[in-house]
Amino acid sequence: MRQKKPKFIQIIDAAVIVIAENGYHQAQVSKIAKQAGVADGTIYLYFKNKEDILVSLFQEKMGVFIEKIEEEIKDKTNAADKLYSLIEKHFTLLSEDHQLAVVTQLELRQSNKDLRLRINEVLKGYLNVVDKIIQEGKESGEFRQDLDVRLARQMIFGTIDETVTTWVMNEQKYSLVNQTKKVHDLFVYGFVTPKTS
Amino acid sequence: MRQKKPKFIQIIDAAVIVIAENGYHQAQVSKIAKQAGVADGTIYLYFKNKEDILVSLFQEKMGVFIEKIEEEIKDKTNAADKLYSLIEKHFTLLSEDHQLAVVTQLELRQSNKDLRLRINEVLKGYLNVVDKIIQEGKESGEFRQDLDVRLARQMIFGTIDETVTTWVMNEQKYSLVNQTKKVHDLFVYGFVTPKTS
Amino acid sequence: MRQKKPKFIQIIDAAVIVIAENGYHQAQVSKIAKQAGVADGTIYLYFKNKEDILVSLFQEKMGVFIEKIEEEIKDKTNAADKLYSLIEKHFTLLSEDHQLAVVTQLELRQSNKDLRLRINEVLKGYLNVVDKIIQEGKESGEFRQDLDVRLARQMIFGTIDETVTTWVMNEQKYSLVNQTKKVHDLFVYGFVTPKTS
Amino acid sequence: MRQKKPKFIQIIDAAVIVIAENGYHQAQVSKIAKQAGVADGTIYLYFKNKEDILVSLFQEKMGVFIEKIEEEIKDKTNAADKLYSLIEKHFTLLSEDHQLAVVTQLELRQSNKDLRLRINEVLKGYLNVVDKIIQEGKESGEFRQDLDVRLARQMIFGTIDETVTTWVMNEQKYSLVNQTKKVHDLFVYGFVTPKTS
DNA sequence: AATGAATGAGTCTTCATTCAT
DNA sequence: TATGAATGAAGACTCATTCAT
Missing domain, CATH: 1.10.10.60 (Homeodomain-like)
Structure with a gap:
């Protein structure tokens, strides 16, 4: 055994x-x-077949990912803090598992369209978490009322993803987690009601 | 040449x-x-081989892309306007060539790591244009002095890329160009000096 | 046993x-x-192994087949009648068990050469019954003295087999048993008009 | 080359x-x-694929087979003679090509149902030749008016096929062609002593 | 006697690339 | 320059059989 x-x-x-x-x-x-x-x-x-291994891999790992992030943000009282925790946890989890980072950021992207569509299904769970934070921020008045939720989500996900990919491609030479605050600032300053008019 | x-x-x-x-x-x-x-x-x-076709394809198309964007922004007098033009031109060019959009956003991503590294080399030209705009914005005082250029660039590229990919995946059912202003707002509000303290 | x-x-x-x-x-x-x-x-x-299942299947089912046919013909007093009963029983038994008909006529033929050789061993019991009828017919003067027993047997078996296979392939849409007399006539009288009446 | x-x-x-x-x-x-x-x-x-080789093999060889048989029988003036020539040519052609005999009688039978169905399509050409001879014999009065064409064809094909298969399984130890007359007699005259001389 | 999880050998097909013409 | 027939390496998946329980 x-x-x-x-x-x-x-x-x-x-x-x-x-x-x-x-x-x-x-x-x-x-x-x-x-x-x-x-x-x-x-x-x-x-x-069932090779593709099923890869989809299951993504489901399994992304499931844990989402669980841990939800665990992390559930005690935070406002949207900005939740967003901060999400970014930090995302960066932390991938920093702690370099192999998983390589697989999700670089390798699995090479899969064919069918597989990518199935992976996208799994991703929706993550995107829903993001959506909920944004929505909450709008409702509480933290974020602008005219903030487009879909666009904001695309920005958050696109930026985080691009940041991690760049870090992986640079062979993870610098600290990813250390970038949390800067990334968060970029989001939040864009999300809050501009004081200038 | x-x-x-x-x-x-x-x-x-x-x-x-x-x-x-x-x-x-x-x-x-x-x-x-x-x-x-x-x-x-x-x-x-x-x-030389099949990979060379794809790299050349990317070089050729991306070269035109960059040229047109540079042409577009060269008359703008401030960074925010340049950024606006860049987003708008990026969206416009891909809206006008659906096949190219599918190829660059979905299909070429399936290439192997080596090819993607070579494609990234080509991309650097585009990223340099972005970097220059951000730098200029910082120097002119439009953007925050503590703005991290690399992160800002990753946000811009990541967001634009994610936005276009979502649009392509949704079979281009809505207008991409119409989203220019909202995307631009997300960036700029995040880039400018926050008035709140 | x-x-x-x-x-x-x-x-x-x-x-x-x-x-x-x-x-x-x-x-x-x-x-x-x-x-x-x-x-x-x-x-x-x-x-012992999968092949043993199939050989046993054939032995078991063909054993019953032969027993029933021998039971049927043992009271007939001449070779022609025995032949008639054999054909009729053969057709009847397979008509009554469509699944078995499909298995023996179509499916088991796909087995490899070794298995088919072993199946042929089992078949010899059936062919011996046929041989005995022909021999008896020759000895009683019912059949020609120059009748080649092996050839006659091949004709009988080949014709019955082909007839059943065609019937199975046509999804058993018509009555197989009803063809008994015509088949029997072909054996006994051949193609030309019988001069005896 | x-x-x-x-x-x-x-x-x-x-x-x-x-x-x-x-x-x-x-x-x-x-x-x-x-x-x-x-x-x-x-x-x-x-x-197109492996199955296509086998179907093509059968088409090609069976096509030549039918052509040669048709060539052989076209000068014969009555149905019995044509039948004789068909049997003789069939036996001759397979005797001259032992490998082909093994392939068509034993090996190709192991193919799956789909392939066998496609092979049966090819066989129809041969069966049509047989049908035409029987029909002609009936029309000329050589054969019985109540002769069932399908059954007669099944007998002819079944007998020839079984005869050749037995010969192949016996490792072709005796002359197949020499059996032509006896087989022909079985078809035409049946088992009983022919009353015509 | 009975179970069923685990084993691992074996093959058709695709397609980037070459080279004689 | 241009052709296109020929090459040949490489891999996912099935299923009869075993054996520890």
Whole structure:
């Protein structure tokens, strides 16, 4: 017996390692099986096909991601603080798992359109959390009433994503978490009611 | 200056059409050759390999992109206006060429890491334009002195990119150009010196 | 005598159903086990391997087939009548068990050469019955003295088999049993108008 | 250059050899390619997929078969003679090409239902020739007026097929062609002593 | 006797690239 | 320059069989 973890998780973790080390297109099923310490065929007892491994990987990791972020922000009393916690947690979680960062920022993007659409479905959970924060900010008066929620969400997600990707591509040479405040400032100054008129 | 023989352009244009219609992974060299009206082998008289077609495609199209944007902003007198023109031109150019939008926002992202790194090289030209605007804004006092240029650039690029991608994924059902002002507002309110303290 | 434990028969019957419904190449051991209501591994307590299931199926079903035919013809007093009964019983038995007809006429033919050779061994019992009838007909003077027994047997078996296969392929839309007399006439009288009456 | 034959024929001939020597299920595309002296990929320039090789093989060989038989019988003036020629030519052609005999009688039967259905389509050409002979015999008065054409055809085809298969399974130890007259007599006169002389 | 999770060997097909013409 | 027929490497998935319980 090599691992005590259930095989499902065992295989997903193996997939993260193999993809991070070899790249998406060099992550053969047989390599993942070997890394997981199971036979090739065993993979197919737990996953319908290769794509299913990748979608499950994303679901599993993103699920944890969302849970942890929701846990983090639930005690904050205003939208700006929640946003701050979201950014910080997002940066922290990926800083703590470099392999996962490489996989989600660079490798999984190479998947075909079908897979990307299914990944987008999973992402919606995250985007909903963002939407809720923005909405809350508008309702409490913290954020401008004319703030376009969709656009604001696209800015937040686009900026965070681009920031992380740049950091990953620069081989994570600097601290991502340290950028939290600056990124947050960029958002919030844009969101609050301009005092100039 | 790169060669600009008719066939070179002819093949690149064929590649855009084929990729837009069939997707990245179904854009075989033979299909591109057929669309371009040349033999498969002829491709290799103008391009080193398939990757070279895609990089050249990006260089060629992005080169025009940058030229047009620079042309557009050169008469503007302040950074905020330049930023506005950049966003508007970016949105306009992709709205006018749906196939190119699909190719750059969705399809080319599926390329492998090496290709994406080379594409990023090309992108740097665009990012430099953005950087210059931000820098200028700081120097003129329009923007905050403590504005982090790299972060601001990541926000601008990340947001624009995410906005266009969402629009493409929604099958371009709404006007992209109409969102210019709102996007610009998000940036500028975040960039200017906050009046609250 | 082979073992006749309930599960042995149970598994063979399950195999007939699964093969008839799914086709030879889609009749996996696990499907047969499920249909039989036993675990996959249980199959291997009663059969050496998958091929053994199929050979046993054929032996079991063909054994009954031969017994019933011998029972039917044993009271007939001449070769022509025996031949008539054999054809009629053959047609009747398969008409009464459509699934078995599909399995023996279409599906089991897809088995590999080795399996087919073993099936042919089983078939020899049937062919011996035919041979005996022909021989008897020659000895009694009913049939020509120069009748080649092997050829006659091949004709009888080949014709019956082809007739049944055509009927199965036509989805058993017409009565097979009703063709008995005509087939019998073809054997006994051939194509030309019989001069005896 | 290894062969002057067009590649299409070259590959089909290679398939016959490989299947005859290795059996249907051991006839990998790569083996056929090697036997044909071409690369694996070249196969797919001439055939849609593996099944297409086998169907084409059958079409090609059966086409020649039918042509030669039609050539042979066209000068005969009565149905019985035509039938004789058909049997003789059928036996002769397969006797002259033992490999083809093995492939059509034993190996191709292992193909799945879809392939067999497509093969049956090809066979219809042959069966039509048989039908025409029987019909002609009825019209000229040579054969009984109440002869069932379909049944007669099933008998002829079933008998010939069974005869050839038995001969192939017996490793072609005796002369097939020598059996022509006896088989013909069985069809025309049946089992009883012919009263005509 | 019975279970069922785990095993791992085996193959068709695609497509970027070459090179003789 | 231009052609296009030929190349050949590479990988996801199935399923009969085993064996620890």
